[in-house]
Amino acid sequence: MTFTLDVKEQLLRVNTSRRCCRETEFLAFLRMCGNVSLAAGGRPGLLAVTGSAGVARRYFKLVKEVWGLHAEILVRDSRHFKKNRIYTLRIPPQEEVREVLARLAKIPDGNPWNAGQDVGRMTRLDDVFSGECCKRAYLRGAFLGGGFVSDPNRSYHLELVCQDIYQAHFLAALGAEYGLNLKPAERKGRFLVYCKGAEEICDFLNVIGAHGALLDMENVRVIKDTANNINRVINCDTANTDKAVEAAQRQLAAINRLAQAGRLQKLSPVLRETAALRAENPELPLAELAELFDKPVSKAGLYHRLQKLERLAAELEG
Numbered sequence: 224m225t226f227t228l229d230v231k232e233q234l235l236r237v238n239t240s241r242r243c244c245r246e247t248e249f250l251a252f253l254r255m256c257g258n259v260s261l262a263a264g265g266r267p268g269l270l271a272v273t274g275s276a277g278v279a280r281r282y283f284k285l286v287k288e289v290w291g292l293h294a295e296i297l298v299r300d301s302r303h304f305k306k307n308r309i310y311t312l313r314i315p316p317q318e319e320v321r322e323v324l325a326r327l328a329k330i331p332d333g334n335p336w337n338a339g340q341d342v343g344r345m346t347r348l349d350d351v352f353s354g355e356c357c358k359r360a361y362l363r364g365a366f367l368g369g370g371f372v373s374d375p376n377r378s379y380h381l382e383l384v385c386q387d388i389y390q391a392h393f394l395a396a397l398g399a400e401y402g403l404n405l406k407p408a409e410r411k412g413r414f415l416v417y418c419k420g421a422e423e424i425c426d427f428l429n430v431i432g433a434h435g436a437l438l439d440m441e442n443v444r445v446i447k448d449t450a451n452n453i454n455r456v457i458n459c460d461t462a463n464t465d466k467a468v469e470a471a472q473r474q475l476a477a478i479n480r481l482a483q484a485g486r487l488q489k490l491s492p493v494l495r496e497t498a499a500l501r502a503e504n505p506e507l508p509l510a511e512l513a514e515l516f517d518k519p520v521s522k523a524g525l526y527h528r529l530q531k532l533e534r535l536a537a538e539l540e541g
């Protein structure tokens with residue numbers, strides 16, 4: 224599974240019981256990857272395409288429960304990637320779709336189905352959404368509809384592919400409310416917003432509630448950092464190879480082994496924090512390292528935690 228699909232599957236676990244958020248999330252999804260179809264007589268229908276079965280099911284259920292719409296999911300194999308499947312959520316033409324379109328019309332993100340909308344004028348975002356919860360829901364729906372995030376082992380890149388530049392600007396403005404730096408861009412006729420850098424991507428995932436994916440990202444960062452830090456410690460002052468430095472090197476190597484085996488996120492929160500703080504501060508003496516913890520820990524307590532990490536890493540070898 225790609226990292227993108229992985230993040231999307233994790234987002235499906237985000238609990239959205241509030242009707243306002245469920246509506247908003249679906250409207251954003253629709254805005255990213257949906258289309259309106261008109262039947263004879265002018266009754267509107269909707270079509271949205273996604274690569275995730277879970278996402279298709281989520282909205283299939285939602286439109287039924289929230290708007291009482293009749294819908295179906297069509298499956299076909301992707302022409303480009305043989306292993307992948309494409310899921311189309313089809314909402315056949317029916318009068319009730321007008322209600323969805325009316326809700327969509329209240330979001331001034333430049334949606335083309337909204338005749339007469341003044342796309343140049345940005346309304347205050349607080350007037351658009353019924354609450355803070357819905358702003359996050361909109362970003363989440365946008366990611367589920369048009370989001371892509373690269374495997375952090377290879378590069379740090381996240382983007383949301385939009386249907387037009389208005390929505391790209393709308394997403395950028397919405398993201399800015401959370402301090403996110405989403406940049407609108409046009410590439411080969413495609414409109415998108417994107418961000419780069421581990422920290423910015425982690426911030427975005429955090430805002431939309433993808434906490435599992437966040438852990439994976441952090442995990443990769445720890446691996447990369449420890450590899451750098453081990454070199455730094457080894458290179459630093461070779462004359463000063465006293466016991467503390469040797470111990471720190473052993474601890475870092477252990478953390479690195481645990482990270483590579485994918486074991487870090489399975490550790491208890493306390494051990495995970497210990498591993499992260501040691502990886503970030505390879506040269507710090509125990510007493511100073513102990514002071515960095517959220518919950519205070521004694522020097523001896525910290526020593527035991529680090530020994531535990533070394534033992535767990537040694538068990539991997541055995």
Ligand SMILES: [Zn+2]
Pocket residue numbers: 241242243244245353354355356357358360
């Ligand atoms: Zn809400």
